[in-house]
Each structure stands twice: as structure tokens, then as C-alpha cells.
Amino acid sequence: MTERRQVNIAKSARTTVFYIFVIGIAAIILLPVYFIISLSFLSTREAYTYPLPLVPALNTHFELRHGERGYLLSVYDRVEGGYESVLDTKDSKKMSEYMRYQLATPVTTEDLEQQFAKLESQDVVRFSRRRNLLENYQSFFRVSGYKAVPALIRSLQICALTIAISLSVGGMAGYAFARYTFRGKNLLKFSTLFVRMFPGVAIAIPMIKILVGLQFYDRPIGLSLVYSIGNIALTVWITASIFMGIPESLEEAAQVFGATKARAFLRITLPLALPGLAAAAMYSFLGAWNETVSAIILTQFNPTFSVIVYQTVLGAVGQVNLAAAGGMAMALPTVIFTFFIRRYIQQMWGGITI
Amino acid sequence: MATLTLSHITKRFGRNVVAVKDFSLEVQDREFLVLLGPSGCGKTTTLRMIAGLEEVTSGTIEIDGVDVTDLPPRRRDVSMVFQNYAVWPHMTVYENIAYALKLKRMDKQTIDRIVRESTAMTKIDELLDRYPSQLSGGQQQRVAVARAIAVKPKLFLLDEPLSNLDAKLRVATRTELKAIHDKTEATTVFVTHDQAEAMSLADRIVIMKDGEVVQIGSPDDVYHRSVDMFVGDFIGTPPTNFMDVELTVDGGESRLVSPHFDYPLDPETASKLKDYEKKELVLGVRPENIVLVPEEDAVLSAECLVSEPQGSHQIIAIELGDKIVKIVAPAYPKIGAGETVHLTFKRDTLCFFDEESGSRICE
Numbered sequence: 001m002t003e004r005r006q007v008n009i010a011k012s013a014r015t016t017v018f019y020i021f022v023i024g025i026a027a028i029i030l031l032p033v034y035f036i037i038s039l040s041f042l043s044t045r046e047a048y049t050y051p052l053p054l055v056p057a058l059n060t061h062f063e064l065r066h067g068e069r070g071y072l073l074s075v076y077d078r079v080e081g082g083y084e085s086v087l088d089t090k091d092s093k094k095m096s097e098y099m100r101y102q103l104a105t106p107v108t109t110e111d112l113e114q115q116f117a118k119l120e121s122q123d124v125v126r127f128s129r130r131r132n133l134l135e136n137y138q139s140f141f142r143v144s145g146y147k148a149v150p151a152l153i154r155s156l157q158i159c160a161l162t163i164a165i166s167l168s169v170g171g172m173a174g175y176a177f178a179r180y181t182f183r184g185k186n187l188l189k190f191s192t193l194f195v196r197m198f199p200g201v202a203i204a205i206p207m208i209k210i211l212v213g214l215q216f217y218d219r220p221i222g223l224s225l226v227y228s229i230g231n232i233a234l235t236v237w238i239t240a241s242i243f244m245g246i247p248e249s250l251e252e253a254a255q256v257f258g259a260t261k262a263r264a265f266l267r268i269t270l271p272l273a274l275p276g277l278a279a280a281a282m283y284s285f286l287g288a289w290n291e292t293v294s295a296i297i298l299t300q301f302n303p304t305f306s307v308i309v310y311q312t313v314l315g316a317v318g319q320v321n322l323a324a325a326g327g328m329a330m331a332l333p334t335v336i337f338t339f340f341i342r343r344y345i346q347q348m349w350g351g352i353t354i
Numbered sequence: 355m356a357t358l359t360l361s362h363i364t365k366r367f368g369r370n371v372v373a374v375k376d377f378s379l380e381v382q383d384r385e386f387l388v389l390l391g392p393s394g395c396g397k398t399t400t401l402r403m404i405a406g407l408e409e410v411t412s413g414t415i416e417i418d419g420v421d422v423t424d425l426p427p428r429r430r431d432v433s434m435v436f437q438n439y440a441v442w443p444h445m446t447v448y449e450n451i452a453y454a455l456k457l458k459r460m461d462k463q464t465i466d467r468i469v470r471e472s473t474a475m476t477k478i479d480e481l482l483d484r485y486p487s488q489l490s491g492g493q494q495q496r497v498a499v500a501r502a503i504a505v506k507p508k509l510f511l512l513d514e515p516l517s518n519l520d521a522k523l524r525v526a527t528r529t530e531l532k533a534i535h536d537k538t539e540a541t542t543v544f545v546t547h548d549q550a551e552a553m554s555l556a557d558r559i560v561i562m563k564d565g566e567v568v569q570i571g572s573p574d575d576v577y578h579r580s581v582d583m584f585v586g587d588f589i590g591t592p593p594t595n596f597m598d599v600e601l602t603v604d605g606g607e608s609r610l611v612s613p614h615f616d617y618p619l620d621p622e623t624a625s626k627l628k629d630y631e632k633k634e635l636v637l638g639v640r641p642e643n644i645v646l647v648p649e650e651d652a653v654l655s656a657e658c659l660v661s662e663p664q665g666s667h668q669i670i671a672i673e674l675g676d677k678i679v680k681i682v683a684p685a686y687p688k689i690g691a692g693e694t695v696h697l698t699f700k701r702d703t704l705c706f707f708d709e710e711s712g713s714r715i716c717e
Binding site: 247249250252253254255256257258259260261267268271272 | 405406407426427428432433434436437438440442443444453454457458501505
């Protein structure tokens with residue numbers, strides 16, 4: 001009996017250690033993500049308080065008194081537990097702007113005038129207004145001078161083009177590597193990876209020269225060509241292993257039963273390869289979406305979204321919350337795309353393993 | 355229902371590898387023909403050339419008198435069962451069979467009727483909504499067979515369809531395949547490396563070695579009248595026993611002499627062998643043609659090395675020189691290892707082979 005108890009203790013000890021480990025890893029990965037998400041919703045004032053609030057306030061509590069220069073505005077501080085004076089002015093427009101940009105709380109000048117009027121009869125006026133949680137995101141797009149939206153569309157175009165080019169060229173090459181034997185096959189397969197050895201910055205000048213010659217400079221097609229070069233190599237390797245995993249006889253069977261080679265490929269092999277192709281598409285998307293260095297060099301008046309984010313983050317000194325919002329705007333599409341394509345990767349026809 | 359004619363088919367891979375060499379064959383209407391040989395002998399390549407999945411280097415293939423040598427697989431009107439079944443994993447059983455029929459441009463009602471017919475014949479009519487991953491190997495094999503018979507082809511090609519099944523299921527499925535062939539009467543070409551499978555299924559067996567035909571004949575032909583030592587060794591379990599002997603003629607009497615025995619030949623056999631006097635010969639005897647006899651009638655006596663009881667019979671192994679000779683004996687009396695057995699050969703069952711070429715002498 002004691003032996004069995006010892007075994008049980010050892011077993012639960014192992015389980016405990018395992019979960020501590022897993023939770024530890026999850027915390028290491030998730031905490032920074034959590035901080036950047038929460039930071040992107042904080043007001044500028046909140047973002048520079050210490051300790052940093054874990055969640056943004058939903059309402060801002062204001063207090064108005066008579067001040068030396070006009071009206072003294074105080075804001076309730078959750079950490080200190082009291083009101084702290086922040087601004088002394090009689091200009092309602094200036095106060096409204098301060099409330100909006102620093103406190104992320106939209107209060108109209110009319111509203112403020114009414115509150116000022118109340119001070120005629122009483123010493124202190126207290127009121128609360130709802131926070132605009134998306135203020136940082138709105139101001140991110142405002143600060144980037146409305147270049148962000150066209151840049152976002154441009155980036156999506158580049159991603160789509162990159163996926164189309166690398167998946168069609170790389171997929172076809174992958175199929176050939178999987179199905180046919182020819183002289184120099186292995187060398188050729190390895191050589192697809194050689195192009196990835198060159199850092200984009202190192203070969204930027206010749207790239208610009210070539211793209212200008214093609215009249216592709218500063219256009220989505222130019223950047224997607226550059227991104228495709230690296231992605232084709234990855235796609236070749238991913239799709240080749242996928243096609244190798246699909247028995248050739250499946251296609252041959254379709255041919256024997258009356259399909260042309262093309263039809264057999266489209267109806268039999270392609271659906272079976274879809275999860276692998278989706279994975280390859282995901283890699284292409286992430287690569288093209290996140291790339292910044294080449295994009296800075298190879299664009300001039302038509303930057304990509306990553307360039308805009310980069311510039312905003314650089315320019316947003318003293319506004320770490322704005323930088324966080326930019327980062328989130330950058331990360332969100334990749335998260336959505338990965339989530340969407342995850343279904344295909346997990347898709348297994350009735351739990352089939354090929 | 356169709357005939358198949360292969361004339362001087364040759365298949366090369368690259369410059370040096372000859373997979374099939376000058377292969378000629380005629381398959382009759384409704385015949386069940388088996389291509390048999392060890393792995394790498396070119397039997398699967400031959401089948402794939404018939405299906406159109408492999409290009410022919412030289413020679414012609416005719417189905418029903420029509421030259422199909424350069425036609426793609428889809429225009430040959432054949433169907434095939436693959437070694438790994440090649441059941442499409444993203445389609446249900448029903449869809450697998452229906453898709454093959456749809457490729458033949460049949461309408462929905464006809465497809466439905468044929469799917470139900472063919473699945474009933476192969477006893478998988480209760481699995482129609484399952485995906486291949488939810489089926490056992492044997493069931494997948496039935497799907498492949500059902501799909502192949504559903505299209506009612508001129509030619510039915512099977513590439514080692516039973517080799518991935520376990521031994522018991524293989525024997526059971528073998529019987530069913532034969533029954534299905536009797537029902538459909540489709541001209542069938544069946545590839546296997548298992549001689550027992552070939553023997554039990556075939557109308558005719560084509561034995562291949564290194565890309566060439568060694569012998570074409572009925573199961574009885576290849577068993578009892580093996581054309582050379584390769585066939586004698588390949589067919590039958592246990593295979594033919596080979597013993598080196600010398601033919602000596604002493605007066606009118608011919609004898610087979612070896613260090614282990616001295617066997618008098620009947621005059622008829624002796625006359626057939628007269629060119630081989632004083633020459634080395636190989637005597638081939640099937641294990642069931644060596645019989646246990648009382649000591650006084652024995653041609654040779656030896657100590658039993660191992661005996662393998664098989665229920666219906668027992669296999670006795672003896673050692674002659676450096677060769678093991680196997681004998682199929684009745685189950686009783688039981689013979690144990692170390693016991694001395696007295697043996698003789700059955701008359702008219704002996705085969706002789708040329709020692710150098712390995713081919714059969716006389717008849």
C-alpha cells in the first residue's frame with residue numbers, strides 16, 4: 001500500500017511541476033501582450049502614473065474650483081485616492097482639449113460652460129464623464145495624417161500579391177520536387193534557400209535600381225516581388241513535404257477512373273494539400289505584413305502600414321500609449337488572419353491522417 | 355469484357371535500367387491472369403503500362419484489338435486496385451465510388467444504383483457514410499474493389515491488392531475476389547509476389563524474373579512442369595528439392611548416382627536423358643513426391659533433422675550433404691527429430707535440370 005501511495009505522490013508531484021511550468025511559460029508570453037493591450041487603452045495621463053493601472057478607467061471624475069487664473073481643474077486619481085489639480089485656466093476650449101488629449105475624455109465646451117456657471121453659486125463642482133476608450137487608436141490614425149488607412153490597404157494588397165506569387169510559383173515548384181526525379185534536384189532544392197542568406201539592407205541599392213527599371217518602385221507589386229523571393233523558398237519546402245505526404249497513387253487512381261492529370265490534381269491532391277498550403281500562405285502573410293526594413297528603403301510616397309507604425313512610434317515620444325495603439329493596430333490583422341487560417345490547418349477530414 | 359494483347363513491350367528507366375524486356379502476352383476474354391514474380395521483377399511496371407500510368411519504351415498494347423499504347427489512362431477503359439488501395443481520404447465511401455462513376459459522365463440515379471450494387475457485392479453497403487480513416491485496412495480494400503468493379507471496365511487490374519492485409523484476412527479476401535470475378539466475368543490482370551495467391555486465383559500464371567517472362571501456364575503447368583529451377587524454387591511451399599546427381603549407364607541400365615543415393619531409372623526416362631550421360635544433372639523433386647517406405651524398398655535413408663507438424667500433414671527436413679531436403683509426409687506416424695527415415699521417389703514425378711543453365715531437360 002505504501003508503495004502505491006508513493007507512486008501517487010510522485011505522480012501528483014509531476015503533474016504539479018508540469019502545470020507550474022506551463023503556467024510560467026504562459027505568463028511569460030501573455031503578460032507583455034496583456035500590458036501592451038491595456039496600455040493602448042490608457043489615457044496619456046494614466047500611462048505616466050506610477051504604478052501603472054492594470055485596466056483603463058471607464059469614467060473620469062472631475063472637480064472644478066475657482067483658481068488663480070480662472071477655473072482650477074482637478075482629476076480623481078485612483079492610486080492616490082484623491083483629487084489632483086492639473087490645469088488652471090478660464091478658457092473652456094483649452095480645458096476641453098486638455099480633457100480630450102490628456103485624459104481621453106470628450107467634454108464639450110458648452111458642457112464646461114454650464115459647469116463653470118454652477119461655480120457662481122457653489123465652491124466646488126464635481127462631475128463624471130465617460131471615457132473614450134478608443135481615443136489612442138483614433139489619434140494614431142489622426143497623427144499619421146490619414147496616411148495610415150491607405151497604407152493599411154496597400155499593405156493588405158502587398159500581402160495578397162505576395163501570397164499569390166509565392167504560393168503559385170513555390171507550390172508548383174514544391175509539387176515538382178515532390179513528384180519528379182531530375183538531375184540536380186537536391187542542389188536546386190537547397191539553392192532555393194540561398195536567396196534568404198542576403199539581408200535586404202545589403203542588397204537594397206541594386207533592388208531599387210531593378211525595381212525602378214521595371215517601373216515597380218514605390219508600388220505594391222514591387223515590394224511583393226521582393227517579399228516573394230524569400231517566401232518562395234519557404235513555400236517550396238513546405239509544399240514539397242505536403243505533396244510528398246500525399247500518395248501519388250491517389251492521383252493515379254483518379255486518372256485511371258477517367259480524370260485528366262489536371263483534374264486529378266485539382267479534385268484529389270489540391271484539397272488534401274490545402275492545410276499545408278494554408279500554412280505556407282500564413283508564413284507568406286506574416287513575412288510580408290511585418291517586414292519594415294525593405295519597405296522603408298523601397299517606398300517613398302506610398303509607405304506600407306508597418307512603415308507608418310514605425311514612424312508613429314518614433315514620433316510618439318512622451319506618448320507611450322499611442323505607440324502601444326500603433327503596435328496593436330499592426331498586430332491585430334496578423335492575429336485575425338492566423339485565427340482564420342488556423343481552421344484550415346486543423347481541418348482534418350473526419351480525423352484523417354494521410 | 356475484352357482481350358488484351360501485349361507485343362514486345364520493353365520499359366527502360368534512364369539509360370541503364372531495363373525494368374521489362376520484350377514482354378509479349380495475350381490475355382483471353384474473361385481470363386484471370388496473374389503476373390507473379392519476386393519484387394523488382396517488373397510485374398508492377400507491366401501492370402502500370404497496361405493502365406497507362408507508365409510510358410512504354412517500345413512495343414504495343416492492344417485492348418480489344420485497339421492500339422492503346424499512347425492513350426492516357428482515362429481513355430483505356432480499365433480500372434485498377436492499388437497496393438495501398440488509393441481510396442481518396444477526403445471523400446466518404448459513397449463519394450469515392452460515385453466520383454469514379456461521375457468521371458464516366460453518368461447521371462445521378464444511375465450512379466446511386468451502381469454504388470449500391472457494387473457495395474452490396476463487396477459487403478460494405480453499411481459503411482457508405484464513413485471516411486476511409488474510419489475504416490480498417492480490409493474495409494478500405496473492399497472500397498477499392500467496389501470502386502473498381504462499379505465502373506464496369508474492359509480490364510480489371512489489381513496491383514498486389516492483398517499484400518497489406520493480415521494472413522487470415524488475405525486468404526478470405528482471396529476467395530471473395532475469385533467469387534467476384536466469377537460474377538463480373540471481367541478480364542483480370544492481377545499482380546502478386548505470393549505464389550499461393552497466384553495458384554489459387556489464376557487461370558494462367560505469368561512468372562517473371564528480371565523483367566522477362568520465365569513461364570506462362572496454368573497453375574498445374576507451373577507447379578508440375580516448371581520450366582526451370584527458378585520456377586521450381588519459386589512455386590510451392592516448401593519449394594522443389596534440388597539434388598546434384600550423375601547419370602551413369604551400366605550395360606542396359608541407367609542409374610542416377612549421388613553420394614547419398616543410387617536410383618535406377620526406368621528405360622523411358624533414361625532414353626530421354628541419353629545426351630546427359632556422365633554429365634552433372636540437377637534432379638528436382640517436389641516435397642510430396644518423396645515418400646516414406648519400409649527400409650528394404652528405400653533409395654536413401656537419412657536422419658530427420660526437424661519435423662514441422664502442420665495438422666493435415668507434417669514437413670520433415672533431412673540433410674543431404676550441405677543441402678536441406680524437405681518432405682511432405684502424412685500426419686501419422688509422427689516422426690521426431692533424430693529418427694531415421696527411409697525414402698524413395700515417386701515414379702514419373704522427377705524433373706531434371708541442366709546444371710549450367712538451370713533450364714528443364716526433356717519433355
